[in-house]
Amino acid sequence: MNEPTPFAALMQLINGYQVSQAIHVAATLGIADLLRGGSRSSEELAEATQTDPRTLYRVLRALATVGVFREDDGQRFALTPMGECLCSDAGESAGPWAAFVGRPYYWNAWGELLHSVRTGENAFRHLHGTDVWRYRAAHAEEGVIFDRALTAISHGVGKAVAERCDFRAARCLIDVGGGQGAFLARILASHPEARGILFDQPHVVARAEGVLREAGVTDRCEVVGGDFFQSVPRGGDVYLMKAVLHDWYDPEATDILRVCRRAMDGSARLMVVEAVIAPPNEGRVAKFADLNMLVVPGGQERTREEFARLFETAGFRLERVIETGTRMSVIEGTPI
Numbered sequence: 001m002n003e004p005t006p007f008a009a010l011m012q013l014i015n016g017y018q019v020s021q022a023i024h025v026a027a028t029l030g031i032a033d034l035l036r037g038g039s040r041s042s043e044e045l046a047e048a049t050q051t052d053p054r055t056l057y058r059v060l061r062a063l064a065t066v067g068v069f070r071e072d073d074g075q076r077f078a079l080t081p082m083g084e085c086l087c088s089d090a091g092e093s094a095g096p097w098a099a100f101v102g103r104p105y106y107w108n109a110w111g112e113l114l115h116s117v118r119t120g121e122n123a124f125r126h127l128h129g130t131d132v133w134r135y136r137a138a139h140a141e142e143g144v145i146f147d148r149a150l151t152a153i154s155h156g157v158g159k160a161v162a163e164r165c166d167f168r169a170a171r172c173l174i175d176v177g178g179g180q181g182a183f184l185a186r187i188l189a190s191h192p193e194a195r196g197i198l199f200d201q202p203h204v205v206a207r208a209e210g211v212l213r214e215a216g217v218t219d220r221c222e223v224v225g226g227d228f229f230q231s232v233p234r235g236g237d238v239y240l241m242k243a244v245l246h247d248w249y250d251p252e253a254t255d256i257l258r259v260c261r262r263a264m265d266g267s268a269r270l271m272v273v274e275a276v277i278a279p280p281n282e283g284r285v286a287k288f289a290d291l292n293m294l295v296v297p298g299g300q301e302r303t304r305e306e307f308a309r310l311f312e313t314a315g316f317r318l319e320r321v322i323e324t325g326t327r328m329s330v331i332e333g334t335p336i
Contacts, residue, residue: 018062019063019066020101020102021102021107022059022062022063023063023068023086023098023102024098024099024101024102025059025102026059026060026063026068026069026086026098027086027094027095027096027098027099027102028098028099028102029049029051029056030049030088030095031045031049031060031069031077031086032079032083032084032086032087032088032095033087033088033089034048034049035069035077035078035079035083036079036087036089038078039072039076039077039078040076040077041074041075041076041077042056042057042060042075042076042077043075045060045077057075060077061075064077067080067082067083068080068082068083068086069083070083086098091155091156092152092153092155092156093152094152094153095152096145096148096149096151096152096153097149097152097153099145099148099149100145100146100148100149101149103142103145105128105135105139105142106296108127109123109124109127109128109295109296110123110295111127112124112126112127112295113291113294113295116294116295122294122295122296122297122298123294123295123296124295124296124297124298125298131297131298132296132297132298133297137203143203143204144207147179147180147204147207150179150180150182150243151179151180151182151211152182154179154182154183154186154242155182155186156326157183157242157273157324157326157328158182158183158184158185158186158187159186159190160324160325160326160328161183161186161187161271161273161324161328161330162186162187162189162190162191163190164322164323164324164325164330165271165322165330167187167190167191167194167238168191168193169237170191170194170237170238170269171193171194171195171237172194172195172196172197172235172236172237172238173187173188173194173195173196173197173236173237173238173240174196174197174199174232174233174235174236174238174239174240175196175197175198175199175240175241175242176199176228176232176239176240176241176244176256176260177199177200177228177241177242177243177244178198178199178200178205178240178242179200179204179205179208180204180205180207180208180211181198181205181208181211181212181215181221181223182211182215183240183242183273184196184198184221184240185211185212185214185215185217185221186215187240188215188217188220188221189215189216189217192220194220195220195221195222196217196220196221196222197221197222197223197224197233197236198212198221198222198223198224199224199225199226199228199232199233200225200226201225201226201227202225202226203225204225205223205224205225206225208223209223228244228256228259228260229252229255229256229259230259231259231262231263232259232260232263233263234263234264235263236263236264236268237267237268237269238268238269238270238271239260239263239264239268239269239270239271240271240273241256241260241270241271241272241273242272242273242274242328243273243274243328244256244272244274245257245272245274245299245302245310246274246275246289246293246297246299246300246301246302247293247297247298247299248297248298248299249298249299249300250310250313253299253310254310254313254314257270257310257311257313257314257315257316258314258315260314261314261315261316261335264335265335266335268334268335269332269333269334270311270316270332270333270334270335271330271331271332271333272307272330272331272332272333273324273328273329273330273331274301274302274328274329274331275289275301275327275328275329276301276302276303276304276307276321276329276331277290277301277302277303277306285327286301286327287301289301289327304318304321304331307321307331311331311333312336315335315336316333316334316335316336317333317334317335317336318331318332318333319332319333319334320332
């Protein structure tokens with residue numbers, strides 16, 4: 001097969017939103033789960049999802065061209081290895097994330113990227129008149145969908161961090177801004193000698209019980225609600241923060257780190273789990289994730305050098321960056 005011309009390749013990128021939204025529809029309808037037992041016709045899938053048969057077929061046949069599903073004779077569809085990643089019981093399920101990113105309140109904020117570029121302002125706040133955190137707090141359904149998406153992607157990252165980082169000497173792991181606990185639960189499950197403290201806003205950790213129970217770590221994990229701009233639990237050997245600092249620009253991120261530093265003794269470790277911006281012309285995922293931070297939460301991804309400066313300002317020394325084999329790395333620091 002011939003390589004696409006530069007024009008054709010560019011057009012594929014320009015029209016990438018079409019694929020994203022089609023996958024969002026399939027994930028929201030649970031098509032992959034319906035195909036778990038074998039191929040089904042678009043008519044059967046439409047009946048199961050209460051959708052228009054002809055329109056659903058048009059979406060599924062388009063997704064079959066990019067490998068999400070396979071179309072067989074008689075307008076029947078089956079799972080591909082890629083499509084299996086949308087299943088709710090997949091080891092690493094992309095379905096909850098796909099269901100989240102197409103939500104109108106989030107999707108429409110990306111339409112205001114040009115406003116952010118022209119003004120430097122956060123696109124989400126410009127569109128909705130509030131930040132994304134207050135918006136979700138006021139719209140409970142959106143908060144649930146977002147939490148489900150983060151929980152799904154946290155499993156794979158937690159597994160990778162548990163395998164690549166040494167927690168054997170840690171008695172207490174404190175996950176600051178840990179959401180519903182999927183990340184911390186995965187690490188605790190791999191280190192049965194350790195206990196954990198899950199710390200996040202009260203309305204967030206209120207939904208953590210099921211996640212911790214499913215992982216079998218409820219008896220070793222305390223759940224604490226609070227505000228990490230004010231205080232965090234004391235006494236941890238390791239303070240974890242996954243995908244927290246990138247939600248904030250340097251002044252706020254520094255404040256969060258300083259609060260953690262006050263809670264830590266000199267032997268504790270800080271482990272920040274985030275994407276690290278690569279050198280020029282490399283690292284597509286992190287650099288587009290950085291645009292997402294500009295558009296929605298209002299934060300930024302950082303280079304190793306930027307993390308080092310941030311750590312030093314807050315009272316930490318950056319010791320090393322550990323690659324995890326995922327889009328996230330572990331940026332490890334110690335108090336100074």
